[in-house]
Amino acid sequence: MIELKNISITYQKPLIKSCDLSFPDKSVTLIQGPSGTGKTSLLYRIGLISKDENFAYYINGKQITTSSEKETLRKLNFGYVLQDSTLFEHYDVMGNMKLYASIAGYDYQEEDYKAFLSKVHLSIDLHQSIQTLSGGERQRVAIACALCKQPDVLILDEITSALDKENEIHIFEILKELAHHEHKCIILASHSQYAATYVDKIYEIKNQEIICKKDVARVETLVIKTKEKKLTFAFYKDYIYYFFQKYKLLNVSILIVMCLTFFMFLQTFVMFNYYENNSKHNFEQLYENQLLVVENRASLYTDRVMKQLSDKTISDVSSLDEDYEAFPYIKAGMICGNEWIDILPYFPQNHFDDKVKITYHDKGVYVSQEAYDTLKEAGNEKTLTGEIMLYEYKDNEPIPHPITVDIPIKGVLKENVKAPYIQGRNYIYMEQSMIEKLYQEHAASKTYAGMTLLTKDYKDLVSIKKDLKIKEVYYNTDFCDTETISEIMRNITIVKLFSIASILFIFVVMFGAFQTNYLYKRNNEMALLIINGMNHKGLDKLLSLESLFKYLIACITSSIGVLLIVCISNLIGISLPFPGFVLYIGFLCITFIMSVILTKFYSSAYLKHLSPESVLRN
């Protein structure tokens, strides 16, 4: 037996004054009254649909207070057939019955569904669309759906309004049979003139009072089910599938937004990595991963006075942790006419082949344009013939060693090629190994004016510079302008992060707009699910699984899109890199976490404000 004590209903003005009501088991109770007197409002309270808690609710003498008790009752024990809105429009007849059955934890065969339909005297196709049913058929399908939950209590609101007299009477007979033979507690609100004959108890609402007009029901104890079954994965899967069908356009729009965002996100990574690597490569062409260690600030350029490298500086350099190669710098040069030409060392990594204007021989020295002009005037156009000077140090004073050479000139360097060792432009580049060999052969003591350090990459160079600075060792930095490169790289990273943040921001806004729209369109379905006992956790899970499904489709589609673009661009000669595996997994993790958080955020906010009673009334 269901009992409501001290129930009163007031909206802007009082609708029903305080009273006690009871609804016995194995009986049909009718709530009568003129339109607008509060029958539906009362049914929402009896069916635990309303959030109004201004009265005491008892089942078999036990008071029901918590929302989880109410949820379980709605899920397992109550069946509802409410005015116009108990069917899920996008399901067919069997889809609707299946959904109601699975919410309460039942799974039937086709034959069972046909039996439920025949209980309400319907013999329609199980796969007929709900939208094609007549008003009377809809009402009977709605009763069949409620019966699929095998409810102990049936709440029905104006279910015969669309039926002719014969069918109306038929329905009342069915309800009576269900109450008396299947032991259900049936409570209905109806205007029908025939209803009173078939019911056991009648409450009439008149002048804000409820009076019991008839009571032939025996007091029985309601058998209440409490053992809840968890909703199966199949339930969520079917539900999501059907909803994708119903809101195709909206779902496709959400998917397009997600795909575009993911695509832009990946593409930004790919493009920026390409740009970053390209810039690095270009800088490597422009600069050398090289520096010259000298004894003091005055010798930073080797065309100035150079001091001998001290033991302390040599030991400071040899104690560096980085990966590098060190070569002695031997001060060298030659006098040509009235001009002094510096002889500087070059290494295979200096890529002079890209900087040559004229090539004369396969091997030999490179000369600057100015040195070439000086040599040409002296009649030395294609070979370096004459005396060059190599310096060793005695008591810190440079002592020249004149050596006669006849070396071919490999090529003349372009005019814009500046030698970082010196400030002038009159120079000859000779292979380091050749300078060292000549020095070994002619100098008595091996003393050096400096040390050239070569690193494998830019990163090591930056770190060596830092260490040398700490050790207060002087070095020439003109080989590689690390500050400018770092600044440019930093700027690229900032632009990259800013672009990604903008894309994510657009994603959040667009996703939010679509998701909110999507949820509000589903008000009716969500309200029906809540009424039938699905709690917020279940709905949360449903919406999260939907999002996950969309997320997976968007991920796969956009990844294929990016891979295709990279492949096509490589085929047509633009060598875009593939996004790295770690980068890609990172991207998937970030976007997945964002999708989960956003879905949770939007669905929690939405569910918090969703009132099934208001939704049904609209």
Ligand SMILES: Nc1ncnc2c1ncn2[C@@H]1O[C@H](COP(=O)(O)OP(=O)(O)OP(=O)(O)O)[C@@H](O)[C@H]1O
């Ligand atoms: N949430 C609400 N806020 C304000 N007024 C409400 C609310 N819900 C219902 N009402 C009002 O309460 C009155 C009773 O409505 P209710 O639907 O319960 O009546 P009813 O007897 O079922 O009517 P009918 O027979 O026409 O279906 C109506 O005037 C309605 O406008």
